[in-house]
Amino acid sequence: MSGPRPPLPFALPAEDRAVSPYTGWTRAHWEAVADGLLGAAWRWSTPGGALLDLPGRPSRSGVRSDGLEGYARTFLAAAFRVAGARGADPRGWLERYARGLAAGTRTPGREDAESWPPVLGHDALGQPMVESASVALGLRLTAPWLWDRLDADVRDRAEAWLRGALRHVPAPNNWYLFPYTVAGFLESVGRGDAETAAARRRAAELLEGWYRGEGWYSDGDGRAFDHYNSWALHLYPLLDAHLGGDEVAGRRYGERLRRHLEGFAAMFGADGAPPHFGRSLTYRFAAVSAVGLGAVTGWTPLTPGASRRLAGGSLRHFLERGALTGDGLLSGGWHGPHEPTLQSYSGPASPYWASKAFVALLAPAGHPLWTDREEPAPVEEGDRVLALPVPGLLVHSTCGDGIVRVHNHGSDHVRPHEGESAAGDDPHYGRLAYSTRTGPTAPGNVADNHLGVEVDGRPGVRRRIRPLGAGHGDGWGWAASWHRPVFATGPPMVPGLRVESVTVARGPYELRVHRVTGAPPGTRVTHTGWATGPDEPLVSALHPLYNWPGGPEPVRAPAGTAFTRWAEVPRLTGESEGVSLHVCLAVLAAAAGPVPPGPSAVAEVTADPEHGRGVTVRWADGPRTRVRFAPVRVTQEHA
Template identity: 70%
Template sequence: MELPVEDRRSSPYTGYTRAHWEAVADGLLRTAWRWATPGGALLDLPGRPSVSGVRSDGLEGYARTFLAAAFRVAGAGGADPHGWIERYASGLAAGTRTPDRDDAESWPRILDQHVRGQPMVESASVALGLRLTRPWLWDRLEPDVRDRVEGWLRGALRHTPAPNNWYLFPYSVAGFLESVGRGDAETARARERALELLEGWHHGQGWYSDGDGRAFDHYNGWALHLYPVLDEHLTEGPAVSDHGPRLREHLDSFGLFFGSDGAPLHFGRSLTYRFAAGTAVALGAVTGHTPLAPGTSRRLLSGTLRYFLDRGATTPDGLLSLGWHGPHEASLQGYSGPGSPYWASKAFVALLAPADHPLWTATERAAPSEGPDRAIALTAPGLLLQSTGADGIVRLHNHGSDHVSPHEGESAGAEDPHYGRQAYSTRTGPCAPGNIADNHLAVHLDGAGSVRRRIRPLGAGQGGSGEPGTDWGWAASAHLPVFAGGPPTVPGLRVESVTFVRGHHELRVHRVIGAPPGATVSQTGWATGPEETVRSGLYGLHGWTGRETVRAPRGTAYTRWALVPRLTAGATGTGLYAAVATLTVVPEPEGEPAGVEPASALTVEYADTGSLRVRWTADGALTRIAFDPLTVVHEPAGDSSSATGS
């Protein structure tokens, strides 16, 4: 991939300009098309096949790269120096000629999600690509090809999607068909149903759950905001919905989801989509629904694009690999196939902003993570953001997202490491399955440790004087510990948790209620490895009696193997356990994780089974946490007015 010379005058942080974005899009497309079938209907990219099968994977390669090509050509006003439109037009004709013929390069039909649903996902990218490039592609197709394409797309309107963001795929298909004069009652129903569900999934602060339940992750931006806001942007006439204002509200805090190195928070599923994490930022800049300055938006977008390109996201032959930096199996899901990473194409919605748009002409400005320490409590999703400007690391403390269907029992299924952990960051990933769980409070019975599945948020808050370094925040939740290999739950056993953050310190307080005789508890910290320049610290303040370091040989997305600090203690009845965790940068990698902050950073003044009072050694501030009722109060030294609670 050949990129233009960096422009450090207009882009002092990344060096990237609009020309770099065009070059990346062209490079990814050029490489992917080397694996096209003769008619161009399938891009049979090499790599691990998904559970949907090889032909579905080939359609995925076509559809997702088509989205990148559509943004590229539409953003250039139809200019197409590489002939992408001709290639995708050929693929449309070949793919819809004889659907479901195994001996041809035809596209699989769109069926119900539980039968063979992946083509429904790809129908949205095909529909959006056609809508974006209508004057240069759709309007020039032969009438019989247009009819065949419509017939294939209508399968999305006539079959049942998965009960989540998938409902926005027939919504997007219907939007395209209506835009070319092919709308009817069927398209109207698909759009109405999707918007009805979307309203029910909105929890506030611009956050949608991915379906019923409490699954909050990057899908909020690259799916649940993208499809309705882009639809309105492409529709003539003024928008009258709440979609744009909700995107603006989401972006008010979402800028802090990226570290100073450009990394998005490693949290949630489908992380192999990589720089698609910036889609909402680009969409806000293109549509005007953003509180971010244009220079800040470009800093975030180019920062995350460059982050992955500089860290091996593409293979030696130029393909996006299945993983995070490079290939990484534990970051994948069963539906991940060779074409899956190309949903990263959604970030190229930024190219819909023309060259003279402020997104490209304004000078890059610092990212939110490059300012002073910050804490943002997002009460709607139950998430707490913590940023330490000195090192540019962003941490997310999870007290509300669990990816558990509300139709499942409390004990059904297993924990998902991408949702069940207590904390995530822009510099660490969860340990791979089969290793110790990082950032986790576990109850142990007869050798079995509990997992954290359904998370019930209890509250969140933040405060500070507005001066640098004064921000603090907290979030709280409750869950029932779930066990494998025996009775899944223990009657009366539950855990209530509070995370209080200030600077780079994380005060983690848990109340374990109803622990049976012989039970033990453990708390783990961040997983880091010797190849990294970040180190994890975990120190017991109250209730903990043991401390050790545990190996995680399968590592994380950031290190081939990892070390995890762990605290342990006995547990019977009700007990309170408090610890301080840290994640900090050190100058050079070292063989063993060293404590970077002593436990004396906080002094326990009082503790019982339901409350805790700690003094901050550096400035004498006081933090009080109680569970009955839940109350969190923080008082700067000499001031009793700064308080929050629920």
């Protein structure tokens, strides 16, 4: 949000604008932030140090599991901090975690003790399985200074607790990497066996099935492409290979990370923010885990200076925009606390998966990641449009205001076995576009960036998204998808009703073309633009170009977004019957700069003579964009 930025509750070194002209931050800043976050969290530890009972709304797994989460996720930050310093631990973090490990594994099942809940399957509210991976990775990173110095019985108890992850069924997604990580640790300390080998083989095989190409994994079966690529699906297997010296696996997973970063690095705004897109967004700057891991392992297309610019910019972005409470804890939300950003599994310590960003500290002080001069982020190198066909995303950035928009024509959170009406509107996946400066509106409010089809007064939502292609040229790009609107009341589907959508990004403009087929008489069609409000100096405009009888009306979203207390969304309204085309132009721009003109950017819109087959848009500066359906083809011709 705009306005005065709260001071950080812990001290930082002086900025170094010579080596870090963009952020001012150096490796010493990262160490200071890690120490500050750890110091604040440990004020909430139980006497034995096994649980960090942070204040806040309990998760569905219960307060004991939440306390374990506090221990495990902060342990990651401490482990990266100490391992990157080659065992130097001036704050004595590892002594605390060693003490907590002994207490947590001492008396299983004792409610009056600090014992950790057992690791069970995901059907049993199995959050401890998630945390077992953080405990195991922390132990592996710090083995010479923590594990090797533990009493034998503590090591045995810790192994017994961790093995629960190998003996229960994970959730059918990135969770399979948690027993994989546990097994990797046990094998690294000479405790591997057939059980650990099976857990690793199973996860590796599943990961191959989830890899879709071009550096992108789906989070399980289906088409869930989001930040889990950075903070889980790339992180665990490549870091495991790196720590274990496995060159074959390192090359396989490293090449995928390198390819992933070619597109993912372009998604960060000039202010350091990633797009507000997908689930678990309370992990915040964990989104730069892939950037740091690429620099540490060498599997990256980015220069060291650009990597530090991206990673440091994201870390600083959140810390300076209210992510910390007054006593230095990471709150549940985006900038400050924000309930709609959270999931049912989110607890008070969930935000500390942000600790994964500190993987960058595994690069020692003399590494080029820290010594090379910062270089601009991709968004600062000029306007760009980048198509990512595999996930069905179109990355669209404008250098002048530093905003990055991600047009979504391929990512959802629906698994193949789920029914179409298994859930209603999903703001974090179902919208047409997301950005680094705006968030989706909350359920119950008007949906932003949405083509709505209303039949018999029942509004349909975009749920299962099927890509139809994506591509880019010099200064422009496109992506397309189709879906069947899902209705929360009455029959979930209207037979034959289908929406095909195309986004064409060019300069600051978003040309949005929709083809509705199978619409019964009386069908109402609406289209909304970006949600903006008083806390972000932005302008959202939506201009009708074809088959919208009137101009846009502002619609209030009282619950606001993660960026603003309340929001307003421009909306167009029209009608559809049988087959219809609807074309509009959306703009999101910084209010402080020149606002791009609206309809004057387009000189002419011509519908295809064959009803519903497509349109041609002639831009005021000359080029023509042709959009054709059945099948979808998008071309641009220069005057």
